Amino acid sequence: MIVTPVRAVVLDIEGTTGSASHVYDVLFPYARERLAGWFAAHRGEPAWTELMEELRIHTGDPQLDEGGAVAVLTAWSDQDVKAPPLKRIQGLIWAEGYARSTLTGHIYDDVPAALARWRRSGIDRYVYSSGSVAAQRDWFAHSDHGDLSALLNGYFDLSGAGGKRDPESYRAITRAIGVPAPETVFFSDVGEELDAAAAAGWRTVAVRRPGDPRGPKVAGHPTVSALDDIRLHRPTRREEGAWT
Ligand SMILES: CSCCC(=O)C(=O)COP(=O)(O)O
Numbered sequence: 001m002i003v004t005p006v007r008a009v010v011l012d013i014e015g016t017t018g019s020a021s022h023v024y025d026v027l028f029p030y031a032r033e034r035l036a037g038w039f040a041a042h043r044g045e046p047a048w049t050e051l052m053e054e055l056r057i058h059t060g061d062p063q064l065d066e067g068g069a070v071a072v073l074t075a076w077s078d079q080d081v082k083a084p085p086l087k088r089i090q091g092l093i094w095a096e097g098y099a100r101s102t103l104t105g106h107i108y109d110d111v112p113a114a115l116a117r118w119r120r121s122g123i124d125r126y127v128y129s130s131g132s133v134a135a136q137r138d139w140f141a142h143s144d145h146g147d148l149s150a151l152l153n154g155y156f157d158l159s160g161a162g163g164k165r166d167p168e169s170y171r172a173i174t175r176a177i178g179v180p181a182p183e184t185v186f187f188s189d190v191g192e193e194l195d196a197a198a199a200a201g202w203r204t205v206a207v208r209r210p211g212d213p214r215g216p217k218v219a220g221h222p223t224v225s226a227l228d229d230i231r232l233h234r235p236t237r238r239e240e241g242a243w244t
C-alpha cells in the first residue's frame with residue numbers, strides 16, 4: 001500500500017508498535033502489584049503529593065487517603081480504565097523496573113526499520129498512547145531492540161492531547177506538530193481511535209498483528225499486518241502547498 005502525501009506519522013503503542021499481551025500480561029500486573037509499595041516508599045515526596053492531588057480531583061473526593069488511592073487505582077487497573085492518574089503512577093513504577101533492567105518495552109521487529117525509513121524520507125515520527133509520556137519514552141528507550149529514542153520526534157498522551165476516541169485530541173496534535181491534518185497518518189489497532197483521527201481530517205492505517213483475536217480487518221480503514229506493508233511518501237512538488 002502506498003500513501004502520499006505524508007509529512008508526519010503518529011503511532012499508537014499497544015497492539016500497533018508493541019504487543020498488547022505484553023502490556024496486559026507483563027506491564028499492568030507489574031504496576032498493580034507495586035501500587036501500595038510505591039505510595040509507602042514515596043510518601044510526602046513531590047510525586048506522591050501531585051498524584052494524591054490529581055486523584056482527589058479525578059475521583060471528586062477531597063478526603064481521599066492513601067489507602068483509598070491504592071484501592072481506586074487497583075480497580076482502574078483491573079478494568080483497564082484509561083485514567084490519567086493511573087497512567088502516571090504506572091509510568092513511575094515501570095521506570096523503576098526499566099532502571100533495574102527487570103522490564104523492557106516490547107517492539108515488533110518491523111518497527112525500528114520503518115521508523116528509520118520514514119526518517120530518511122523526511123517524515124516526522126510521533127507516538128500517541130494512553131500511557132503517560134514518561135512511560136512512552138521509557139518503552140522506546142528500553143526496548144528489546146535497544147534505545148529507539150533517536151528515531152522519534154515526540155510523544156502525546158491523555159494529559160497533553162486528550163482521549164484517543166475524541167477528534168478534538170487529533171486537532172490538538174495537529175496544532176502542536178504543525179503538519180496539516182491531511183498529511184498526517186495515524187496508525188492504530190482500535191477502530192474508534194482511527195474513526196476519531198479520520199473525523200479530524202487525518203489519514204488512517206489500521207494495524208492488526210497476526211493472531212489478533214479481533215481479526216485481520218478494521219472496518220472503514222485500510223488495514224496492514226505489519227509496517228513493512230506500507231510505503232509513505234512526502235508530497236511531490238505538484239502537491240507541495242496543496243493544503244496551504
Ligand atoms: C508504554 S505505554 C503503555 C501503554 C498503556 O498504558 C496503555 O494503556 C495502552 O494504550 P495505547 O493507547 O497505546 O493502546
Ligand SMILES: [Mg+2]
Pocket residue numbers: 012013014015016188189190
Ligand atoms: Mg492500541
